[in-house]
Amino acid sequence: MSEKVPVQVSVWSQQRAKSGERLTFRTQVAGTLYEKGEAIYVAYREGEDSGLGQTLTTLRIEGRHVTLIRQGETVMKQSLVKGEEQVGTYKTPHGTFDLVTRTSQLIVNINAKGGRLEALYNLRLAGDKSRMELKIDVKPL
Incomplete structure (x- = not known):
């Protein structure tokens, strides 16, 4: 595992119901960026305004496969692979739900020094469908 580098993580997302x-x-x-094996990780705590409490979010980037993992009051594992449908899970105090994503666009330009991730995907959670757009910028502090 490489040294953890302090970074600034800027997240912009839009959900269209x-x-x-x-x-x-x-x-x-603020977050950290590090390499482990063939993967690059970006880890950060969600801000209070996210509605997710003190959730730890980790992006695992390995080639063309991005996994978004949230651990806290809710636990979520979501995978993004361009052109593929991926099934994940979303666990809340009220139960566990399937989380299905179909990614139409995925641009990953993140390396050990930071970078940018952009994704456009359809999301299905507990029967509700929406279109998601996500942009994440990672810059060393």
Whole structure:
């Protein structure tokens, strides 16, 4: 495992529900970037305004496969692979739900020095469908 590098993580996401309603979320937090084996990891705690409490979010980037893992009040594991449907899980105090993503666009330009990730995907959670757009910038502090 490489040395953990302190980074600034900027996250922008927009969720478009079937009804046409858009929810936009922005946050900027401190995190760490490190390599382990063939994968690059970006780990950060969600801000208080995320609605996720003190959730630890980890991005695992390995080639064209990105896994988003959240651990805290809710536990989530979501995979993004361009052109593929991936099934993950979303565990809450109210139960566990399947989380299905179909990624149409995935641009990963993150290395050991930082970079950017962009994704466009359809999300199905407990029967609700939405379109997600995600942009994450990682810069050394």
